[in-house]
Amino acid sequence: MRRRGAWAAMAAGMALLAAGCGRGGGATGAALFATHCAGCHPDGGNTVNPKKTLRPADRQANGIRTADDVAAFIRNPGQGMPAFPPGVIPPGDARRIGAYVIAAFR
Numbered sequence: 700m701r702r703r704g705a706w707a708a709m710a711a712g713m714a715l716l717a718a719g720c721g722r723g724g725g726a727t728g729a730a731l732f733a734t735h736c737a738g739c740h741p742d743g744g745n746t747v748n749p750k751k752t753l754r755p756a757d758r759q760a761n762g763i764r765t766a767d768d769v770a771a772f773i774r775n776p777g778q779g780m781p782a783f784p785p786g787v788i789p790p791g792d793a794r795r796i797g798a799y800v801i802a803a804f805r
């Protein structure tokens with residue numbers, strides 16, 4: 700039984716990896732968001748500055764409408780948010796995170 704559990708966990712891990720690879724080699728936007736962003740933006744909120752959530756009403760008021768806008772914002776964010784340079788989040792990953800943010804939080 701213990702062995703079966705380990706195999707199931709491994710199979711699930713491989714499926715996740717395969718899903719990431721299918722989208723161009725990197726992790727998915729959702730996985731990248733969980734790694735880099737969800738600490739301060741759980742469920743698209745904002746634990747540091749509650750007025751600046753990732754939901755359209757807030758971010759659009761600050762001119763953030765597209766995946767590219769999100770990708771640009773993380774390079775040079777506002778107060779309280781660390782910048783994510785390309786060495787930390789390469790451009791392709793930044794766009795995937797952006798697309799995830801636009802699609803996931805409404």
Ligand code: HEC
Nearest residue numbers: 735736739747748751752757758761772773777778779780
């Ligand atoms: C340490 C906490 C922290 C982390 C980690 C963080 N953010 Fe932020 N984020 C903030 C804060 C604080 C603001 C408000 C900044 C401001 O005043 O412009 C913000 C603002 C934003 C906004 C603009 C929201 C609005 O309503 O104008 C976006 C988009 C955003 N973050 C995306 C991300 C993404 C994508 C990541 C991961 C790559 C990330 N953030 C990681 C704290 C964080």
